[in-house]
Amino acid sequence: MKKADIVAFFARLAEDNPHPETELESVNDYTLLVAVVLSAQATDAGVNKATRRLFAEVDTPEKMVALGEAGLKQHIRTIGLFNTKAKNVIALSKALIADHDGKVPADRDALEKLPGVGRKTANVVMNVAFDQETFAVDTHIFRIANRTGLAPGKTPLAVEKTLDKVVPQPFRLHAHHWLILHGRYVCKARKPECWRCVVADLCAYKPKTPPPPK
Numbered sequence: 001m002k003k004a005d006i007v008a009f010f011a012r013l014a015e016d017n018p019h020p021e022t023e024l025e026s027v028n029d030y031t032l033l034v035a036v037v038l039s040a041q042a043t044d045a046g047v048n049k050a051t052r053r054l055f056a057e058v059d060t061p062e063k064m065v066a067l068g069e070a071g072l073k074q075h076i077r078t079i080g081l082f083n084t085k086a087k088n089v090i091a092l093s094k095a096l097i098a099d100h101d102g103k104v105p106a107d108r109d110a111l112e113k114l115p116g117v118g119r120k121t122a123n124v125v126m127n128v129a130f131d132q133e134t135f136a137v138d139t140h141i142f143r144i145a146n147r148t149g150l151a152p153g154k155t156p157l158a159v160e161k162t163l164d165k166v167v168p169q170p171f172r173l174h175a176h177h178w179l180i181l182h183g184r185y186v187c188k189a190r191k192p193e194c195w196r197c198v199v200a201d202l203c204a205y206k207p208k209t210p211p212p213p214k
Contacts, residue, residue, distance in 0.1 A: 001149045003166075005202045009150065010171035012198040013178040020177035022128050024048065029104040029129040030096070031055045033111075034064070034089055036121045042080045050076045061093035061102050088116025106130040120156065123176075133172040135163040140183025141176060147187065149204030 023044040026032035054075040072086045092114040111122035123136035137156040145151040145159045153159035195211035
């Protein structure tokens with residue numbers, strides 16, 4: 001995709017949604033980190049449903065450790081892989097207490113050392129909690145980057161690095177949110193809704209989906 005087209009691409013997404021935000025609910029940096037860890041291979045809606053009551057009671061690593069793994073499982077048992085995720089959340093909470101005075105570090109390398117935290121999770125936390133220009137490549141962004149020709153790549157890391165090179169200001173801070181939301185609600189995996197896409201004419205995807213019959 002040409003530079004001018006990339007500028008137009010994000011300008012249109014920004015005009016359509018001026019203030020994009022994560023759909024994961026949290027009350028502070030710590031609960032955001034937990035929510036993102038829990039969201040792996042799960043929907044944001046499903047995570048929110050499980051964590052609303054949890055975060056009303058538990059909003060610090062210390063409270064999470066006090067709740068314990070068994071107690072946490074009772075809250076998140078509706079989320080996929082909840083056994084492993086509960087183990088990781090307790091372990092990362094202990095690590096935050098031991099190594100970071102109970103605070104979430106504003107550093108990607110430090111975040112990635114926490115149990116259950118990969119690069120994508122670290123990028124989300126860096127972006128949402130600390131306003132860093134990071135690109136958290138999930139399945140939606142990976143699909144859109146390749147389908148549209150915006151940032152082709154064979155791996156999430158390759159797509160992330162390309163996005164970091166090609167996304168211009170003033171769109172860098174919110175770029176991954178625009179892409180995630182566009183992928184979730186418009187440029188869907190099985191059947192993209194091209195007829196209502198604001199960037200359809202800039203997109204390299206050839207078999208544009210027609211509108212449904214009335």
